[in-house]
Amino acid sequence: MTKADLIEEVSRVVEMTRKESEVIVEAIFDSIVRSLRTGDKIEIRGFGSFRTRQRQPRIGRNPKTGARVEVPAKKIPYFKPSKELKDVVNNSAAPVSSTPPPAPEEVPNP
Numbered sequence: 001m002t003k004a005d006l007i008e009e010v011s012r013v014v015e016m017t018r019k020e021s022e023v024i025v026e027a028i029f030d031s032i033v034r035s036l037r038t039g040d041k042i043e044i045r046g047f048g049s050f051r052t053r054q055r056q057p058r059i060g061r062n063p064k065t066g067a068r069v070e071v072p073a074k075k076i077p078y079f080k081p082s083k084e085l086k087d088v089v090n091n092s093a094a095p096v097s098s099t100p101p102p103a104p105e106e107v108p109n110p
Helices: 005-013 018-037 085-088
Strands: 042-044 048-055 056-060 068-071 076-080
Touching: 005 018, 018 048, 048 085, 076 085
Parallel strands: none
Antiparallel strands: 042 048, 048 076, 056 068
């Protein structure tokens, strides 16, 4: 699923215009990024948590030339899925949302 697909899905489910849905999705992403930049942890119950991990500086190698390269310390975004999300992904029979699936159309027997 791409960002555009997500915006389209929000638009369809919430019955809003695509532009309004785009504003909502962008606001959520911006909030997550802003929180991670300040070092905060984001926890979405039933989905997972976002946090940053600190990587130490190290000496790497350029794969083309084999030359040694210093890699500086940096923060890496990290996502940890919740147990509920893992269970839903691994159990294909479990419903993804709280809305029931549409009933199949009945075809009369001749």
